[in-house]
Amino acid sequence: MSTIVVLFTRDLRLSDHPALHAAVAEADRVVPLFVLDPALLRVSARNRIAYLVEALAELRTLLRERGGDLVVRRGDTAAETARVVAETAARAVHLSEDVGAVAVRRERRLSQAVGASGARLRTFPGVTVVPPGSLRPAHGDHYRVFTPYLRAWESARWRAPLPAPERIALPDALAPGPLPGPDLVRTGIGVLSPHRPRGGAGAARARLRAWLSAAAHARGRPGSSAAEEDSRLGCHLRFGCVSPLEAALLARDRPHGAAFLRRLALRDFHHQTARAFPRLNRVDCRPGPTRWRRDDSGFAAWCSGTTGVPIVDAGMRQLLREGYLPGRVRTIAAAYLTRVLRIHWKRGADHFHSLLVDGDVAVNYGNWQQVAGTGGVPRPAHRFDPLRQARRYDPDGVYVRRHVPELRGIAGGQVHDPPLPRPGGYPPPLSRP
Known part of the structure; x- marks a missing residue:
């Protein structure tokens, strides 16, 4: 009987899963595999690890309903995948194609490792439209x-799009392995947001x-x-x-x-x-003339939501509480850090990435480079007025008052009006460099 291993990474679902669909169609036995790699977990946000734990538990349930199971291993992804290939005599490993330096390096090492075990690596779409x-x-x-x-x-x-498989047959005598528990969250970086979204399909x-x-x-x-x-x-x-x-x-x-x-x-x-450009998260895509400042106190105020600019502070506090930010507020907060305080985009992007549940390297760092003017924009605009942005996108002050309790007593859009009253110890705006 033929066997194919499907290595799950950023595709924790059964519906419209080309790699899984092809494996079920081509092989008698299919091994859905997820590898908990300590090297990746150590640099992952706790919010994302918490989501992952919940998503894996649900994925196992969905697979068991179809006669299969989720095989969980811990260790180096390439080495553990090769071990499963050898244990099951699998002829192929299917993987959803991903981008970025880590994904490219993983794919190369997987190809070498499973090839040494007599199997071949095949990649499929599914991470993007x-x-x-x-x-x-x-x-x-x-x-x-x-x-x-x-x-x-x-x-x-x-x-x-492809339907979810109706049945999945797992090789006999293959131990699924235990699912990770909540303690796995301690492995990561950043804080665990109290109101983060629940994970799973x-x-x-x-x-x-x-x-x-x-x-x-x-x-x-x-x-x-x-x-x-x-x-x-x-x-x-x-x-x-x-x-x-x-x-x-x-x-x-x-x-x-x-x-x-x-x-x-x-x-x-x-x-x-x-x-x-796999170095998107480290190097300017389009180097520019900006002279970045080293302002640790300003950066700390930005991270904690105490800049004295209500729309920025509301966003940064929401990020801490929920591991989430609306897209427009991400842009405002990023523009304030890079264009007003002139602090390097990578410091801000790294902070976002340590907290965002949706922290995707390509999207997060790509967005930051766009805002900072180092990404794919022909003539980036460096003028930025956070108050104008706030009045346009939060005209009634609903968003600010929701996340900055010190300002809840101020009526309507007046929360954006300078000079802003400073009740409850709310700080004055940071001085511009």
Whole structure:
């Protein structure tokens, strides 16, 4: 009997899973495998590890309902995968293609390790709507500016989504291994946010349904109760608990889905950038003349939400409490740090990445580089007025008062008006350099 191992990484679902679908169609036995790699866990946000623990438990349940199981191993991903290949005499390992330096290095090492065991590594789409690298400009290996990429993305032919398998047969006498428990969270970095979202495919699909039913009434403002700018689906997309392709197809069929589709396209844009430029999280994509400042006290105030700028502080406090930020507030907070305080984008991006449940290397660092003017924008604008942004996207002050309790006694949009009254010990604005 033939056996194929499916290595799960950022694709913790059964629906529209090309790697799993191909394995079930081609082999008599399928080994769904997840490897808890200490080298990756040590640099992962505690919020993401907590999500992962819940998502893996649900994935095992879904697999067991179909006659299979989730095989869990601990150790180096390539070495543990090769051991499972040898134990089951598997002829192939299937993997969803990913981008970035860590993913590229993992794929290379996997190919070598499983090849030494007599198997071959095959990669499949599934992490993005359009596979990274499939869209190319007339000149160059990838799009450096989003607008032309968006046009190509909108006209691209998408693959058809795939159903979840009805049955999965696991090789006999293969020990599944224990699932990780809550203690795994201690391994990571950052704080564990008290109001982070729950992980798993069930929570992902429930959130998608809720957003689709509510998004028609959303106003695209931070204070919106319907969608809060990015639908809160980012964490579910980051772990692949919902298929980005299925989400895109559902949004495309609705008249109010255009903004969400644009965000999915931007997500794909950052992934194709990371594929072409794996050092996205460390090096400027487009080096510029900005003279960055070393301002530790200003950075600490920004991280803790005590800059004295209400819209920025509201966002940074929400990040600490929820491991989440609306897309527009991410941009405002990032622009304030890089354009007003002139603190290097990497410090801010690293802080975000230590807390965001949806912390995706390509998307997080790609967005920060865009805001800082070092990413794929031809002529970045360096002028930035946080008060103007606040009045535009939180005109009634709903968002600020929700997250900055010291300002709840100030009526309406007056929370944005300078000079702002300073009740409850709320700090004055940081002095600009």
